[in-house]
Amino acid sequence: DAKTTQPNSMESNEEEPVHLPCNHSTISGTDYIHWYRQLPSQGPEYVIHGLTSNVNNRMASLAIAEDRKSSTLILHRATLRDAAVYYCMNLKAAGNKLTFGGGTRVLVKP
Amino acid sequence: DAGVIQSPRHEVTEMGQEVTLRCKPISGHNSLFWYRQTMMRGLELLIYFNNNVPIDDSGMPEDRFSAKMPNASFSTLKIQPSEPRDSAVYFCASSLWGARAEAFFGQGTRLTVV
Numbered sequence: 465d466a467k468t469t470q471p472n473s474m475e476s477n478e479e480e481p482v483h484l485p486c487n488h489s490t491i492s493g494t495d496y497i498h499w500y501r502q503l504p505s506q507g508p509e510y511v512i513h514g515l516t517s518n519v520n521n522r523m524a525s526l527a528i529a530e531d532r533k534s535s536t537l538i539l540h541r542a543t544l545r546d547a548a549v550y551y552c553m554n555l556k557a558a559g560n561k562l563t564f565g566g567g568t569r570v571l572v573k574p
Numbered sequence: 575d576a577g578v579i580q581s582p583r584h585e586v587t588e589m590g591q592e593v594t595l596r597c598k599p600i601s602g603h604n605s606l607f608w609y610r611q612t613m614m615r616g617l618e619l620l621i622y623f624n625n626n627v628p629i630d631d632s633g634m635p636e637d638r639f640s641a642k643m644p645n646a647s648f649s650t651l652k653i654q655p656s657e658p659r660d661s662a663v664y665f666c667a668s669s670l671w672g673a674r675a676e677a678f679f680g681q682g683t684r685l686t687v688v
Contacts, residue, residue, distance in 0.1 A: 496673040507578075507665050507679030508617070551617075555673040560605055561630060562667070562677055564617035 468552050473569040482539040484568050486552035491532050494557035499526065499537050500564070501548040508551065508564070511537065539570075547572045578680035580666050586686045592654040595683045598647055599668030607677065608641055608651050609665040617665075623649065624671055656687045 469487040476482040488497060499511040512519055512526045514535070519526040525538040539546055549567040579598040587593050599606050607622040621631040626643045634641070638657070643649040653660055663684050669677040 500677075502617075507667070507682050508677075509679065510676040513674065513676075557673045559629070560669060560671060560673055560675055560677070561619070561622065562607060562669075563619050564609075566616060 468554065468565050470550075470552060470565065470568045472566065473571065475571045475573060476539075476542045478544060478572055478574050479541050482542045482546070482570060482572075484537040484539075484550050484552075484570070486535050486537070488533055488535060488552070488554055491554050492556075493532075495554040496557065497526070497528060497532070497535050497552065498555055498562070499524070499535075499550060499552050500562075501550045502567070503545075503548045511550070513555075542570075542572045544572050544574060546570065578666055578668050578678050580664075580680035580683050582683060583681065584684045584686075586688065587656055589657055589687055590655045591687075592652065593656045593660075593685060593687075595651040595664050595666075595685070597649045597651070597666030597668075597680060599649070599666070600678055601647065603668035603670055603678075604646070605669045605671050605675070605677075606643060606649050607665075607667040607669075608649070609667065610662045611665060611682075612662045620651070653685075656685075658687045661685055661687050 498513040500508040502508045514526045527536045551567040581596045608620040620633045621641045623643045641651045663682045665682045667677045667679040669675040
């Protein structure tokens with residue numbers, strides 16, 4: 465399975481942007497990049513996904529490097545409710561085997 | 575839709591007993607996933623199905639674990655016999671097939687084996 469690398473934790477102040485990096489060193493040309501997050505005591509929830517172009521939705525933005533070896537999830541204005549563990553992963557185009565690594569624990573300070 | 579529904583939410587059982595966890599996926603979804611989460615090992619994919627057929631069960635820890643999907647609206651994960659090290663939160667998720675699909679997770683079943 466393709467492996468991703470993320471920092472263990474990050475801190476942010478409320479109302480400030482958060483940039484979460486992910487290295488996709490073994491990504492192949494047709495793999496999709498997905499991000500999920502897990503709020504305390506809840507199941508994971510989908511955040512965003514992309515292939516090559518940057519993507520925006522109501523939750524976040526996803527910036528994908530030109531060589532696709534890295535991506536950055538951007539929370540534009542962090543709120544206390546954004547405190548969670550954020551996971552990035554690669555999904556093979558031919559399937560949807562969703563495997564989670566260690567993720568980045570985001571702490572948002574008021 | 576009510577989302578992915580798991581039952582029970584909490585289960586406490588004695589070592590050696592059989593445990594059955596249940597999952598109802600979102601209607602229309604054709605992929606279903608079972609995960610286990612512990613502090614030590616994080617979120618582990620145990621098995622996943624497509625169109626009710628197991629596609630990859632390489633994450634199932636041992637023969638004590640089995641999973642079935644008799645139809646598109648129901649799946650079970652069974653542990654027999656249960657052991658204390660099986661204590662964890664078990665999540666079920668469903669999605670449409672394909673790498674662009676968003677997966678939806680249930681609230682999980684917290685299993686404690688004493």
